[in-house]
Amino acid sequence: MDRVLIIGAGAAGSVVAQKCAMDRDTFKHITLASRRLSSCEKVAALCQTPIEIAQVDADDVAATVALIKKVKPDLLINMALPYQDLPIMDACLEAGTNYMDTANYEPREEAKFEYSWQWAYHDRFVDKGITAILGCGFDPGVTNIYCAYAQEHLFDEIHYIDIVDCNAGDHGKAFATNFNPEINLREVTQRGKYWKEGEWIETDPLAIKAMIDYPEVGPRASYLLYHEEEESLVKNIRGLKQIRFWMTFGEEYIKHLDVLTNVGMTRIDPVMHKGVEIIPMEFLKTLLPEPSSLADDYTGKTSIGCIFRGLKDGKPLAKMIYNSTDHAETFKEVSAQAVSYTTGVPPVSGAKMFFTGEWSGKGVFNVEQFPAKPFLEDVAKRGLPWYVLDVADGEHAELFGVET
Numbered sequence: 514m515d516r517v518l519i520i521g522a523g524a525a526g527s528v529v530a531q532k533c534a535m536d537r538d539t540f541k542h543i544t545l546a547s548r549r550l551s552s553c554e555k556v557a558a559l560c561q562t563p564i565e566i567a568q569v570d571a572d573d574v575a576a577t578v579a580l581i582k583k584v585k586p587d588l589l590i591n592m593a594l595p596y597q598d599l600p601i602m603d604a605c606l607e608a609g610t611n612y613m614d615t616a617n618y619e620p621r622e623e624a625k626f627e628y629s630w631q632w633a634y635h636d637r638f639v640d641k642g643i644t645a646i647l648g649c650g651f652d653p654g655v656t657n658i659y660c661a662y663a664q665e666h667l668f669d670e671i672h673y674i675d676i677v678d679c680n681a682g683d684h685g686k687a688f689a690t691n692f693n694p695e696i697n698l699r700e701v702t703q704r705g706k707y708w709k710e711g712e713w714i715e716t717d718p719l720a721i722k723a724m725i726d727y728p729e730v731g732p733r734a735s736y737l738l739y740h741e742e743e744e745s746l747v748k749n750i751r752g753l754k755q756i757r758f759w760m761t762f763g764e765e766y767i768k769h770l771d772v773l774t775n776v777g778m779t780r781i782d783p784v785m786h787k788g789v790e791i792i793p794m795e796f797l798k799t800l801l802p803e804p805s806s807l808a809d810d811y812t813g814k815t816s817i818g819c820i821f822r823g824l825k826d827g828k829p830l831a832k833m834i835y836n837s838t839d840h841a842e843t844f845k846e847v848s849a850q851a852v853s854y855t856t857g858v859p860p861v862s863g864a865k866m867f868f869t870g871e872w873s874g875k876g877v878f879n880v881e882q883f884p885a886k887p888f889l890e891d892v893a894k895r896g897l898p899w900y901v902l903d904v905a906d907g908e909h910a911e912l913f914g915v916e917t
């Protein structure tokens with residue numbers, strides 16, 4: 514297996530294509546397809562070795578099937594938007610091709626993130642004898658694999674997980690999002706949610722806040738929000754009592770978001786404007802900078818990881834696993850900021866795991882269901898090293914003390 518078809522030549526898709534093109538021993542044949550051929554041409558010009566490009570509208574299942582039949586990939590990596598997940602999975606089923614993505618399906622008309630739609634494909638993928646690997650970006654993705662590693666190698670039982678996501682970078686813009694603006698704003702304006710003792714508990718958007726001390730970055734205000742990996746991790750981590758997800762936002766970001774929300778610019782229902790139906794969030798996306806355009810002046814680092822509390826040999830244990838990535842360094846390597854980089858490198862390692870058979874199985878899987886160690890060794894070599902820290906008594910007291 515050595516043929517890959519990447520769909521979506523955006524900020525993260527560009528990183529996937531460039532990193533595959535640096536490893537021709539693994540990826541002998543690379544095709545990048547997107548809605549606009551011009552997006553593919555820009556990425557191809559950045560690749561160290563030649564890749565094929567193609568135009569496709571991935572909402573059109575027949576067009577994607579035709580492309581798959583022409584390219585004959587061993588794996589299709591979906592780097593388009595979550596709206597395209599189901600049509601691309603349908604195309605993979607029809608053409609008999611393996612599938613991978615980095616974000617779960619969302620219907621356009623509702624900001625709702627659930628694996629149920631994609632998990633429902635399991636039996637059909639089994640019957641067809643093919644594999645779907647869901648959520649192989651950073652979070653979801655690497656964070657799930659940190660959890661699998663902690664379960665396999667560090668703990669007997671994990672009771673509490675806090676996934677902590679900090680972007681301490683500065684892009685110099687008053688307001689911009691680090692990945693697709695529409696998807697990002699739908700994520701942060703929805704109601705918050707976490708899981709405790711078997712129940713999902715909802716909160717108002719960004720209603721719970723804590724200062725979290727991030728490795729290599731320091732303390733940052735962080736907000737509890739719902740993130741899709743929580744849904745699969747509650748099924749796949751044994752003995753879990755609580756899982757929460759936290760993300761940092763600066764004061765400027767929160768101020769702009771409040772105003773935009775208050776005036777209705779983040780609405781995703783249609784409104785009439787001069788006799789034409791528009792969706793305010795889609796219009797806002799048109800005004801905001803493309804995430805790929807933020808890359809050249811970006812400074813600072815991301816710091817993303819998981820903090821675990823549980824038991825080992827009958828004694829309480831707390832550990833953290835994290836990665837920190839520097840925006841300026843990733844720009845030097847692949848002309849991309851660190852959020853695109855941390856999203857785009859993991860699918861390349863996941864594809865390698867699949868090609869070598871380290872990750873195998875027929876049906877639909879989340880990444881924590883596969884062996885963690887070979888993936889983590891590979892992803893570190895490709896640019897995302899990971900570190901295990903002991904969490905001493907009294908550390909992260911504010912985070913652990915938040916009443917949820």
Ligand SMILES: NC(=O)c1ccc[n+]([C@@H]2O[C@H](COP(=O)([O-])OP(=O)(O)OC[C@H]3O[C@@H](n4cnc5c(N)ncnc54)[C@H](OP(=O)(O)O)[C@@H]3O)[C@@H](O)[C@H]2O)c1
Nearest residue numbers: 522523524525547548549552571593616650651652692693
């Ligand atoms: N797991 C993680 O850690 C993580 C983090 C961030 C983002 N993500 C996910 O990564 C994906 C890409 O994000 P991004 O920031 O790279 O977004 P982006 O820059 O907006 O790129 C998305 C690309 O998808 C292409 N596209 C959109 N609709 C399409 C269609 N119908 N057919 C074919 N191509 C289509 C667009 O192509 P054209 O340019 O050709 O129009 C665009 O370039 C999203 O699903 C996002 O949710 C995951």
